[in-house]
């Protein structure tokens with residue numbers, strides 16, 4: 480039996496998470512470990528795994544291991560590195576997308592990476608599987624598209640497309656770059672910053688059986704399979720990235736096409752004919768082996784948008800997490816990592832919240848710690864995009880300078896001290912809520928939570 484002395488009884492905390500991408504799922508696992516009640520609402524009927532390959536840097540892996548101890552081991556069982564031995568720390572081999580990969584200009588492929596970096600990529604589906612494995616089914620609601628979020632003095636009221644309503648103490652909008660929660664947070668004060676910005680590039684994406692990819696790409700002069708190791712083929716009109724996924728059984732390809740016109744199509748994915756897709760790329764003088772790989776792609780142009788400026792990640796009891804806050808160009812392969820870092824910091828803060836009236840303080844501390852770093856990733860990913868498009872100021876198409884830049888530019892992302900973020904977040908929350916630090920004697924009237 481529980482005996483409780485409660486004064487100023489507060490309703491129990493109930494967090495609504497909107498969107499079950501990597502960000503929302505990582506937060507769900509974090510809240511599960513912190514004992515914070517939540518419900519995750521996802522518009523789709525099941526997890527969406529569009530986009531195939533995703534690579535996690537050392538910061539992303541550390542953050543996920545902190546959220547879910549044992550994650551790294553699971554990730555090891557689904558991720559793939561370079562096939563060539565001794566290239567564990569090589570992020571990419573730098574080449575040119577033009578016929579002959581730059582050999583005609585005398586360029587010999589060079590790898591870039593760092594000692595702290597371990598080359599790995601996974602299939603999105605496998606990644607979501609190992610994250611969702613621990614979330615109880617009753618906390619997940621699929622087929623629930625949120626249409627409006629309104630704030631009341633008791634929390635938030637969530638309306639769904641199917642006519643249902645739900646209440647929660649707060650909502651975390653992890654509904655992606657096109658999500659509706661961003662409008663709720665920014666719409667009144669910064670209407671011009673709600674919509675994401677077209678970055679002037681779209682991608683075609685392919686997953687190719689590794690045997691076929693190796694046959695098409697053949698071996699390089701050193702006798703290594705070109706398709707077996709992660710590669711960045713740079714060019715001013717087109718950039719192509721290939722890397723192994725699915726334990727080396729498949730090769731993931733992302734083909735970026737520069738586009739100087741505004742995106743006019745009413746959707747962000749535009750189906751085209753296969754012929755149009757192939758001529759769109761082959762007419763740029765792209766190496767014919769890469770065009771052959773492109774034959775495996777979905778003939779869909781996927782427009783890339785980002786959120787360069789986001790003046791706040793929260794408003795009242797609604798908070799943004801992941802791409803809804805800081806969608807980024809993928810040129811630093813760092814977007815998902817920032818979603819996971821958000822989830823780490825926010826789940827720890829929500830774990831400290833003992834009454835709903837502390838939620839805004841938790842969101843404000845999260846905003847102060849996460850926003851500068853995540854927005855810097857968005858900014859520098861644009862720079863990285865310019866570098867790979869051979870048009871960065873002072874670098875241009877000088878491949879030696881490009882490689883030198885690539886060897887340095889990720890260190891602040893990868894080596895960041897995440898535990899320090901968590902410690903700073905927790906201590907700032909405690910000082911702003913007047914909460915005792917552990918070890919101190921609690922004072923005043925306290926809520927006794929007694930297990931039955």
Ligand SMILES: Cc1cc2nc3c(=O)[nH]c(=O)nc-3n(C[C@H](O)[C@H](O)[C@H](O)COP(=O)(O)OP(=O)(O)OC[C@H]3O[C@@H](n4cnc5c(N)ncnc54)[C@H](O)[C@@H]3O)c2cc1C
Pocket residue numbers: 497498499500501502503520521522523527530532533534535536623624625626653654655656657658659682733783800801802803807809812813814815816817818
């Ligand atoms: C080509 C490309 C390559 C990339 N490669 C990498 C990489 O190698 N490494 C890396 O770290 N990052 C990479 N990224 C970035 C990474 O994919 C994203 O940062 C990450 O997937 C975003 O996750 P998210 O959970 O914020 O949003 P999303 O994955 O977009 O998930 C949002 C979810 O919310 C749901 N939703 C939307 N609206 C509603 C609503 N109204 N109600 C309910 N649910 C809703 C959606 O259905 C979806 O499931 C890449 C991105 C691109 C485009």
Ligand SMILES: *[C@@H]1O[C@H](CO)[C@@H](O)[C@H](O)[C@H]1NC(C)=O
Pocket residue numbers: 670671674
């Ligand atoms: C944002 O996008 C929506 C939908 O595409 C559009 O209707 C609206 O006008 C845009 N808002 C701004 C400020 O550009």
